[in-house]
Amino acid sequence: MISTKGRYAIRVMISLAENMDNGYKTLREIAERQGISKKYLEIIVRDMVSGGLIVGSRGKGGGYRLARQPEEYPIGEIIELMEGPLVPVACLEEGVATCPRAMYCETLPMWEEYNQMTHDFFYGKRLSDLLQNKKTDERHEAAGMTEKEENCGAAREASDE
Amino acid sequence: MISTKGRYAIRVMISLAENMDNGYKTLREIAERQGISKKYLEIIVRDMVSGGLIVGSRGKGGGYRLARQPEEYPIGEIIELMEGPLVPVACLEEGVATCPRAMYCETLPMWEEYNQMTHDFFYGKRLSDLLQNKKTDERHEAAGMTEKEENCGAAREASDE
DNA sequence: TATTTACCTACTGTGTCAATATGTATTTTG
DNA sequence: CAAAATACATATTGACACAGTAGGTAAATA
Numbered sequence: 001m002i003s004t005k006g007r008y009a010i011r012v013m014i015s016l017a018e019n020m021d022n023g024y025k026t027l028r029e030i031a032e033r034q035g036i037s038k039k040y041l042e043i044i045v046r047d048m049v050s051g052g053l054i055v056g057s058r059g060k061g062g063g064y065r066l067a068r069q070p071e072e073y074p075i076g077e078i079i080e081l082m083e084g085p086l087v088p089v090a091c092l093e094e095g096v097a098t099c100p101r102a103m104y105c106e107t108l109p110m111w112e113e114y115n116q117m118t119h120d121f122f123y124g125k126r127l128s129d130l131l132q133n134k135k136t137d138e139r140h141e142a143a144g145m146t147e148k149e150e151n152c153g154a155a156r157e158a159s160d161e
Numbered sequence: 162m163i164s165t166k167g168r169y170a171i172r173v174m175i176s177l178a179e180n181m182d183n184g185y186k187t188l189r190e191i192a193e194r195q196g197i198s199k200k201y202l203e204i205i206v207r208d209m210v211s212g213g214l215i216v217g218s219r220g221k222g223g224g225y226r227l228a229r230q231p232e233e234y235p236i237g238e239i240i241e242l243m244e245g246p247l248v249p250v251a252c253l254e255e256g257v258a259t260c261p262r263a264m265y266c267e268t269l270p271m272w273e274e275y276n277q278m279t280h281d282f283f284y285g286k287r288l289s290d291l292l293q294n295k296k297t298d299e300r301h302e303a304a305g306m307t308e309k310e311e312n313c314g315a316a317r318e319a320s321d322e
Numbered sequence: 323t324a325t326t327t328a329c330c331t332a333c334t335g336t337g338t339c340a341a342t343a344t345g346t347a348t349t350t351t352g
Numbered sequence: 353c354a355a356a357a358t359a360c361a362t363a364t365t366g367a368c369a370c371a372g373t374a375g376g377t378a379a380a381t382a
Contacts, residue, residue, distance in 0.1 A: 002249050003370065007268070014267050026327070040372050046329070058328045059380025075271070088163050106175050106291045107168070110236070114282055121275060130267045164339065187358070201341050207360070219359045220349020323382100330377070337370080346361070352354085 006082040008036055008044050009053075013078060013127055016054060017070045024063030044082065051081040070131060076122030086122060088114050167243040169197055169205050170214075174239060174288055177215060178231045185224030205243065212242040231292060237283030247283060249275050 011034055019025040027045060031038035045064060048054045053073070054064050066073075080086050089111045091099040102108055172195055180186040188206060192199035206225060209215045214234070215225050227234075241247050250272045252260040263269055 001251070002272075004372095005370080007250060010268055024327095028327085037372065039374080042329075043372085049329090056328055057380080058326090058378070060326045061381060062327045062379085064328085089168060090162070107171055110286060110291065111163075114279075117278065117282065118275075121278065125271060130271065165341095166339080185358095189358085198341065200343080203360075204341085210360090217359055218349085219347070219357090220351095221357045222350060223348085223358045225359085326379100326381075328377105328379080330375105332374085332376100334373075335371095337368100339368080340366095342365075343363085344361100345363100347359080349356100349358075351356080 002079065002083060005044055006079045008034075008041065009048055009078055009082045010075065010130070011036075012041070012045060012048065012064075013053065013066070013073065014130055016064060016066045017127055017131055020066065020070075024057050024061065024065050026063040029063075047082065053078065053081065070128035071126055073127035074123040075125040075127065075130070076119065078127075079122060086118055088118070163240065163244060166205055167240045169195075169202065170209055170239055170243045171236065171291070172197075173202070173206065173209065173225075174214065174227070174234065175291055177225060177227045178288055178292055181227065181231075185218050185222065185226050187224040190224075208243065214239065214242065231289035232287055234288035235284040236286040236288065236291070237280065239288075240283060247276075247279055249279070
């Protein structure tokens with residue numbers, strides 16, 4: 001299951017992609033707009049900078065911007081940076097010694113097949129593909145929602161049954 | 162990522178499927194054969210009984226057996242019983258109120274597409290499909306491995322780096 | 323120099339994972 | 353009936369990740 005880390009990261013990327021022409025966008029803006037704790041976003045965004053997804057600029061007028069064009073970001077790269085390797089089972093992780101059971105393991109072919117499918121899916125999708133889905137911002141602000149309401153899963157709110 | 166709970170459960174199912182004609186198989190046999198802690202397996206197997214996957218019988222001569230034919234078990238059912246819902250994001254969970262962002266969420270279509278793909282994959286595969294992959298047990302016992310070696314991921318051994 | 327911004331370190335509370343430990347209940351066998 | 357073998361039940365543990373919060377430092381602009 002993709003955690004808030006990965007989901008928020010993708011939303012930050014979308015925010016920055018929409019802001020491409022306007023230079024840097026501050027974290028305060030992004031956090032308020034998305035209804036996410038700014039402090040928590042700082043942690044996420046730090047990893048995104050060190051991972052080479054975005055570029056930060058300090059001081060007044062600073063903020064964040066994309067490091068590449070939206071077409072150049074496979075979604076899988078964003079997810080793997082935030083969530084770790086996109087593999088279904090530990091024995092398929094990179095750099096792990098081949099499992100001694102591999103030779104006769106009945107389940108390995110299934111995991112490999114699923115792994116391939118997942119990898120193809122998330123590396124086939126690009127950030128630019130997600131921008132196509134977007135509706136106008138007016139529609140959404142006109143609805144009169146507070147920032148808090150437009151969250152979608154701090155996961156806490158929904159998990160009590 | 163599928164945890165040991167789900168992976169061990171599938172291996173137990175395979176063990177029991179291979180034992181179909183011999184009545185009940187004890188947990189001790191399964192645990193020793195697979196090199197898994199019997200005590201830990203008890204927890205897993207309890208959920209499998211209450212989930213209707215297998216049937217237990219107490220007392221001498223008891224053990225566990227499948228509740229249905231191997232063709233009647235979608236792998237997805239086993240995984241979801243042990244790991245919880247097979248959805249990539251919280252907002253797609255059953256019984257969760259529709260996310261207020263759903264209308265204009267740029268990422269939801271992607272998650273829905275992936276969710277559908279995953280569901281189809283794991284509910285298309287059956288326990289009987291995994292049995293086809295099996296090689297003879299002789300090959301594996303003749304290799305002179307101890308039970309400990311044939312584990313494949315208590316996840317501890319590989320996760321240090 | 324003051325303000326604004328990103329950046330850094332540490333901490334917290336809740337929960338899950340992967341077990342371990344210790345017992346209870348039930349069935350077969352001697 | 354007693355003993356053994358089995359499943360079933362409850363509690364606890366240590367390590368770790370998730371989702372934040374708190375309080376600061378460094379750099380750029382006005």
